[in-house]
Amino acid sequence: xxxxLARRVLHIAATVVLVALLIFALMHFxxxxxxxxxxxxxASDESIARMRHEMGLDRTMLEQFWEFLxxxxxxxxxxxxxxxxxxxxxxxERLPVTIxxxxxxxxxxxxxxxxxxxxxxxxxxxxxxxxxxxxxxVSLSMPVFYIGLVLLITLAAGLRLFPVGGIGDGFFENxxxxxxxxxxxxxxxxAILLRNLRESLIDVLHADYVGFATAxxxxxxxxxxxxxxxxACISTVTLLGLHVGSLIGGAVITESVFAIPGVGxxxxxxxxSRDYAVVQSLTMVIAILVSLVFLVFDAVLAMxxxxxxx
Amino acid sequence: MKLRSxxxxxxxxxxxxxxxxxxxxxxxxxxxxxxxxxxxxxPTQTAQNADIWxxxxxxxxxLLASADGKSTEPGLALATKVSDDGKSITFTMRPGIxxxxxxxxxxxxxxxxxxxxxxxxxxxxxxxxxxxxxSVETKGEDSVIVQMKHRDPTILQALATFNSGxxxxxxxxxxxxxxxxxxAKAFAEHPIGSGPFVMTSWKRNAEMVMxxxxxxxxxxxxxxxxxxxxxxxxxxxxxxxxxxxxxxxGEVDITEFVPYSRVTELKADPKLNMVLxxxxxxxxxxxxxxxxLKDGTKNPLNDVRVxxxxxxxxDKEAIIQVVSYGAGxxxxxxxxxxxxxxxxxxxxxxxxxxxxxxxLADAGFASGFEIxxxxxxxxxxxxxxxxxLQQMWSQVxxxxxxxxxxxxxxxxxxxxxxxxxxxSLWTNDINDPNEIxxxxxxxxxxxxxxxxxxxxxxxxxxxxxxxxxxxxxxxAQYREIQQRYAEAAPIIFAMEVPYPVAMQKKVKxxxxxxxxxxxxxxxxxxx
Numbered sequence: 001x002x003x004x005l006a007r008r009v010l011h012i013a014a015t016v017v018l019v020a021l022l023i024f025a026l027m028h029f030x031x032x033x034x035x036x037x038x039x040x041x042x043a044s045d046e047s048i049a050r051m052r053h054e055m056g057l058d059r060t061m062l063e064q065f066w067e068f069l070x071x072x073x074x075x076x077x078x079x080x081x082x083x084x085x086x087x088x089x090x091x092x093e094r095l096p097v098t099i100x101x102x103x104x105x106x107x108x109x110x111x112x113x114x115x116x117x118x119x120x121x122x123x124x125x126x127x128x129x130x131x132x133x134x135x136x137x138v139s140l141s142m143p144v145f146y147i148g149l150v151l152l153i154t155l156a157a158g159l160r161l162f163p164v165g166g167i168g169d170g171f172f173e174n175x176x177x178x179x180x181x182x183x184x185x186x187x188x189x190x191a192i193l194l195r196n197l198r199e200s201l202i203d204v205l206h207a208d209y210v211g212f213a214t215a216x217x218x219x220x221x222x223x224x225x226x227x228x229x230x231x232a233c234i235s236t237v238t239l240l241g242l243h244v245g246s247l248i249g250g251a252v253i254t255e256s257v258f259a260i261p262g263v264g265x266x267x268x269x270x271x272x273s274r275d276y277a278v279v280q281s282l283t284m285v286i287a288i289l290v291s292l293v294f295l296v297f298d299a300v301l302a303m304x305x306x307x308x309x310x
Numbered sequence: 311m312k313l314r315s316x317x318x319x320x321x322x323x324x325x326x327x328x329x330x331x332x333x334x335x336x337x338x339x340x341x342x343x344x345x346x347x348x349x350x351x352x353p354t355q356t357a358q359n360a361d362i363w364x365x366x367x368x369x370x371x372x373l374l375a376s377a378d379g380k381s382t383e384p385g386l387a388l389a390t391k392v393s394d395d396g397k398s399i400t401f402t403m404r405p406g407i408x409x410x411x412x413x414x415x416x417x418x419x420x421x422x423x424x425x426x427x428x429x430x431x432x433x434x435x436x437x438x439x440x441x442x443x444x445s446v447e448t449k450g451e452d453s454v455i456v457q458m459k460h461r462d463p464t465i466l467q468a469l470a471t472f473n474s475g476x477x478x479x480x481x482x483x484x485x486x487x488x489x490x491x492x493x494a495k496a497f498a499e500h501p502i503g504s505g506p507f508v509m510t511s512w513k514r515n516a517e518m519v520m521x522x523x524x525x526x527x528x529x530x531x532x533x534x535x536x537x538x539x540x541x542x543x544x545x546x547x548x549x550x551x552x553x554x555x556x557x558x559x560g561e562v563d564i565t566e567f568v569p570y571s572r573v574t575e576l577k578a579d580p581k582l583n584m585v586l587x588x589x590x591x592x593x594x595x596x597x598x599x600x601x602x603l604k605d606g607t608k609n610p611l612n613d614v615r616v617x618x619x620x621x622x623x624x625d626k627e628a629i630i631q632v633v634s635y636g637a638g639x640x641x642x643x644x645x646x647x648x649x650x651x652x653x654x655x656x657x658x659x660x661x662x663x664x665x666x667x668x669x670l671a672d673a674g675f676a677s678g679f680e681i682x683x684x685x686x687x688x689x690x691x692x693x694x695x696x697x698x699l700q701q702m703w704s705q706v707x708x709x710x711x712x713x714x715x716x717x718x719x720x721x722x723x724x725x726x727x728x729x730x731x732x733x734s735l736w737t738n739d740i741n742d743p744n745e746i747x748x749x750x751x752x753x754x755x756x757x758x759x760x761x762x763x764x765x766x767x768x769x770x771x772x773x774x775x776x777x778x779x780x781x782x783x784x785x786a787q788y789r790e791i792q793q794r795y796a797e798a799a800p801i802i803f804a805m806e807v808p809y810p811v812a813m814q815k816k817v818k819x820x821x822x823x824x825x826x827x828x829x830x831x832x833x834x835x836x837x
Contacts, residue, residue, distance in 0.1 A: 030718075030719075031718070031719040031722050031723070032716075032717075032718025032719045032721065032722045033718065033721070033722050033725075034718075036718070036721045036722055036725055037717070037718050037721060038349075039357055039435060040357040040358065040435075041721055041724060041725070041759075042357060042435060042749055042756075043357065043435055044435075044755065044756065045756070046430075047430075047434075047435060048725075054491070079495075082349050083349055083350075083514050083515075084349065084350050084495050084498070085495075085499070085514065090514060093513060093514070149551055152551075152552065152555055153555065156555070156559065157555040157558055157559045160559065163559075163561060164552065164555045164556045164559045164561055165547060165552050165555075165556060166545065166561075167516075256548055256549050257549050257551075257552055258552065259545065259546070259547040259548070259549065259552055259553075259556075261513060261514075261515055261516030261517075261546075265515065265548075266515065269515060272716065272717060272718065273718070274718045
């Protein structure tokens with residue numbers, strides 16, 4: 001177990017360095033210039049040149065890259081070019097929002113997927129199974145921004161059950177405001193989880209050891225929780241872990257539709273304005289976070305399935 | 311007798327209405343949904359509309375632009391005296407004026423603010439508006455004397471423009487930082503200004519709150535101080551659909567940038583007030599008029615006849631319908647018609663396919679040619695405009711290719727003159743024709759907005775007009791500039807469009823002036 005963790009930490013370090021290289025190259029080879037975005041299309045060539053110099057953009061790419069690496073290694077993220085505040089304060093302000101949004105989405109996805117998968121698997125081929133499968137198919141095929149708008153129009157603007165966007169003040173208001181957006185994010189993920197869990201439940205239900213356990217005279221509930229669920233959820237937990245990244249991707253869209261000030265929106269705004277410092281730092285932070293989440297999932301899997309740590 | 315009593319009744323009604331405006335409700339928070347957030351709240355260090363458009367609420371100016379934009383009114387300065395030769399202007403400051411923290415606005419603050427705003431190194435992109443100032447002096451406790459290098463017909467309007475906002479020298483200089491720019495950054499985080507409101511909280515790209523400045527000098531009609539509102543809360547909601555939903559759900563009071571396609575629907579909503587504020591804004595297509603393009607190919611747009619032909623081949627009314635659902639008007643000059651000295655006898659280049667064909671044939675392009683236009687990826691407006699244009703121009707054999715680019719790439723290519731045609735939008739920042747002319751028609755600034763078009767006579771006229779104090783002569787110079795520009799057609803003239811703003815019925819007296827500035831000083835919420 002410890003060896004596994006050590007190996008994983010090394011992996012993370014390598015990943016982060018690779019991500020740093022990639023994001024630097026991507027941002028700098030992308031056409032477009034942060035100075036122009038900042039000064040607009042009325043700026044004189046003279047002030048463009050002055051600003052480029054102030055921002056250090058007139059130095060060679062290599063010099064800029066070394067500086068970037070050095071800054072990252074010493075946790076100096078610099079200032080946002082467009083917003084002119086330290087990147088750290090921006091990330092500090094917004095990261096908790098996105099973490100809350102994606103965590104709520106994960107919890108919701110599991111809460112939706114697990115019971116439905118059980119019902120579908122236990123009544124395999126029945127009408128309940130059919131209905132659940134159709135619903136999951138539909139929610140899987142709808143784009144996130146569309147689901148978001150439909151929920152906004154019906155539940156928020158129409159029935160006034162929820163506010164239209166924003167995050168509110170204080171923890172409980174945050175929970176309330178973030179419910180619809182996290183539901184939006186959760187729906188397609190829950191469909192993926194549902195289908196996977198249903199399949200593995202059916203497989204496990206038909207496995208010899210389950211038949212054996214039942215034959216031994218174990219109570220149905222014990223069989224289901226101890227043997228079926230534990231074995232069936234291994235692949236689903238793996239899947240859930242793998243989807244953390246795409247949840248953050250989905251957050252970019254959800255945060256825009258629901259006017260949520262999280263890192264997803266910060267990322268997209270900063271890419272558009274070529275705010276190198278923000279994009280680079282944020283990518284690093286997200287890469288580290290996602291890697292850490294993978295680590296947690298690996299640990300959970302190792303506990304669920306002793307074969308993993310081997 | 312009957313008539314007289316009717317008249318008296320009307321007069322009484324008029325009085326009633328007048329007294330109603332006095333009975334403006336005080337207090338409350340106005341919630342305003344914005345499309346984009348501000349970036350930098352320093353009046354001199356920005357060129358972004360999102361900063362400029364709220365700047366006057368935070369920083370007051372010596373003079374204020376009149377409602378019609380054609381003249382100025384007293385602001386922080388009570389009286390203005392221009393010397394006979396136009397080379398010295400004396401301002402007498404209003405007594406007892408204070409910054410939002412209660413400290414007095416001294417003449418030294420005025421001098422410092424104007425000195426900072428007028429030099430290139432510290433004054434940012436708009437320093438040129440004040441470049442005719444030679445020095446700013448103070449006399450006694452209440453006089454500020456502006457000495458001019460030369461006579462400048464626009465100086466008074468420039469002193470009513472956002473970048474001349476008066477700032478507290480001591481607080482600014484006390485802000486942490488080694489350079490002026492660093493200090494500006496630190497100061498602009500929590501700026502203390504001289505305007506009717508002061509910014510009290512700001513979560514970037516999420517929300518900003520401005521509360522009323524209790525020390526603001528201007529009294530309302532009832533004698534009590536303005537502004538009426540306790541605070542204005544800006545929510546940043548980039549998504550158009552969400553912004554409209556938020557308004558319809560009653561969670562916001564005002565929303566800017568209503569998509570034109572939604573204007574009719576919102577007009578019909580009994581709870582809302584859908585307003586199209588006249589805007590000093592033009593929508594056009596910029597052309598690259600250089601003989602060859604960046605990749606070395608020959609550019610048909612170098613020929614004035616081709617540019618005129620394309621203008622004739624453009625059905626402006628159709629574009630107005632497609633993009634603004636009828637809210638726009640065809641361009642009569644390169645500058646918006648609300649600009650002082652704008653000249654235009656009628657819509658330029660009325661739709662005429664036969665004329666277009668003839669001009670193209672004369673230029674040797676009877677069988678047409680291909681042209682590529684840069685469009686902003688994801689912009690519904692650009693897509694609508696250009697597909698309409700594609701269809702219109704196909705009638706004269708011109709094949710329009712659309713190149714979708716995101717904003718940063720498009721701007722970089724445009725700035726390097728690496729384009730053939732692009733969609734363009736211009737909004738005036740000052741009530742004078744000199745800003746737009748210096749950028750769009752005057753070659754030395756930036757090759758006539760990167761079109762590469764140059765008319766030496768226009769350049770000369772512009773330079774003369776910059777020192778012309780005689781209003782008739784200046785108007786004549788501008789008339790000639792606009793006529794010559796229209797004739798040469800370095801752009802495809804399209805339309806002027808208003809600012810679409812929707813608000814709850816209870817919101818009264820909010821204005822967005824033609825320059826785009828959002829003015830909350832007289833705004834109140836009806837009970």
